[in-house]
Each structure stands twice: as C-alpha cells, then as structure tokens.
Amino acid sequence: GAVVSQHPSRVICKSGTSVKIECRSLDFQATTMFWYRQFPKQSLMLMATSNEGSKATYEQGVEKDKFLINHASLTLSTLTVTSAHPEDSSFYICSQLGTLPDEQFFGPGTRLTVL
Amino acid sequence: AQSVTQLGSHVSVSEGALVLLRCNYSSSVPPYLFWYVQYPNQGLQLLLKYTSAATLVKGINGFEAEFKKSETSFHLTKPSAHMSDAAEYFCAVSRQGAQKLVFGQGTRLTINP
Numbered sequence: 001g002a003v004v005s006q007h008p009s010r011v012i013c014k015s016g017t018s019v020k021i022e023c024r025s026l027d028f029q030a031t032t033m034f035w036y037r038q039f040p041k042q043s044l045m046l047m048a049t050s051n052e053g054s055k056a057t058y059e060q061g062v063e064k065d066k067f068l069i070n071h072a073s074l075t076l077s078t079l080t081v082t083s084a085h086p087e088d089s090s091f092y093i094c095s096q097l098g099t100l101p102d103e104q105f106f107g108p109g110t111r112l113t114v115l
Numbered sequence: 116a117q118s119v120t121q122l123g124s125h126v127s128v129s130e131g132a133l134v135l136l137r138c139n140y141s142s143s144v145p146p147y148l149f150w151y152v153q154y155p156n157q158g159l160q161l162l163l164k165y166t167s168a169a170t171l172v173k174g175i176n177g178f179e180a181e182f183k184k185s186e187t188s189f190h191l192t193k194p195s196a197h198m199s200d201a202a203e204y205f206c207a208v209s210r211q212g213a214q215k216l217v218f219g220q221g222t223r224l225t226i227n228p
Binding site for chain 1: 119124147149151157158159160161164166205209214215216217218219220221
C-alpha cells in the first residue's frame with residue numbers, strides 16, 4: 001500500500017502562534033487526502049477533505065479559517081493551525097485514497113500541544 | 116447519520132487465547148465496514164474490510180470479522196493471540212467505500228504472556 005509520512009511527529013507551541021503540519025505521499029500521487037483529529041481516548045474525527053488544486057471541503061463544525069488546508073501538489077498537503085489555543089491540542093492524522101475505491105492509507109500522526 | 120460503537124476501550128487476553136473485539140454500527144444505508152490497527156507511533160493499517168460481498172471477512176495477521184446485519188455488528192476475532200497483536204484497534208463505517216470514514220473510539224488490546 002501507499003506510504004504516507006507526516007512532519008513533525010510532535011510539536012509544542014505557545015498560544016496564539018500558528019503551526020504547520022505536513023502530510024506527504026511518498027510513493028503515490030494523491031489527488032485526495034483527508035485530515036482527521038483525535039482527542040485522547042476518543043475517535044478519529046474527519047476534519048476536512050483536501051483535493052489537489054482546489055479548495056478543501058470542511059466537515060460541519062470545523063472552522064476553515066482556523067484550520068487552513070493547502071494541497072498544492074500531488075504529494076503534499078499541509079494543515080496550518082492558526083492562532084493556536086490549548087483546546088487545539090490534539091493528535092492530527094492525515095490519509096490518502098488509494099487506487100481502489102475503498103482504500104485509504106494513513107500517516108503516523110502529529111501530536112500538537114499548545115501551551 | 117452513521118456511527119460506530121466499540122465495546123470496551125481496553126481488552127486484555129493471554130497469549131494463545133481467543134481475541135474478540137466488539138463493534139456495533141448504525142447506518143441508514145448498507146454500510147462498508149473496516150477494521151484498522153494502529154501500532155505505537157505508526158499510522159493506521161487496514162486489517163480487513165466488508166463491502167457487501169461475503170459476510171465473513173478474512174484479513175491480515177489471522178484476523179477475521181463477521182458482518183451480522185440483524186445484530187448490526189462487525190466483531191473482530193483471532194483464534195490465538197500473539198504478543199505482536201498488542202495495539203490499538205479501530206472499527207470504522209462508511210457509505211461510499213473509504214471516502215468518508217466514521218470511526219469508533221478504539222480498543223486497546225493488551226496481550227499477557
């Protein structure tokens with residue numbers, strides 16, 4: 001299956017700053033990527049669908065101005081958490097669709113801690 | 116709307132014992148169902164999937180799951196646990212293949228020697 005990497009794996013930032021998380025497809029061109037958020041001991045929640053060359057589609061309740069998604073190439077999607085607050089602290093996971101309609105490959109996740 | 120409930124956030128079994136991880140779903144349309152495994156500091160890896168074909172699905176590493184529509188369940192089993200099976204397991208449902216997945220809260224499986 002496809003290999004997806006995320007960078008950084010962990011990040012700590014001060015409240016009010018912005019943080020960028022990268023999601024790379026290492027061996028496959030990904031026209032569609034997804035961003036999930038996982039709180040401790042809770043489910044992964046889909047935040048948005050990222051399509052290469054177009055605007056991301058956000059799930060209900062997700063602030064698009066807060067969580068900026070850019071998918072400028074077939075191998076890279078970025079999630080920027082703007083003006084981060086402690087409640088944004090979470091585990092962020094990206095994924096990409098495979099060649100088959102029911103395939104999805106996940107990155108290892110990024111743990112964000114906002115102080 | 117679709118939802119998934121995984122019964123038991125933590126399951127502990129002895130090495131060699133049966134593994135049973137429970138998953139119940141709610142869906143207004145015929146569901147696609149998935150089990151994923153997550154090892155520490157790694158991404159989610161697909162174990163198996165149900166996509167309206169055979170109700171008994173076999174996956175990797177000796178795992179299998181049975182789709183039971185009458186019980187709205189998709190429980191994951193493995194006859195004999197190995198130490199290497201210790202991980203977090205997620206059940207997920209979707210209505211359009213894997214386009215939009217709705218996950219359960221996960222079950223942490225611990226294997227006792």
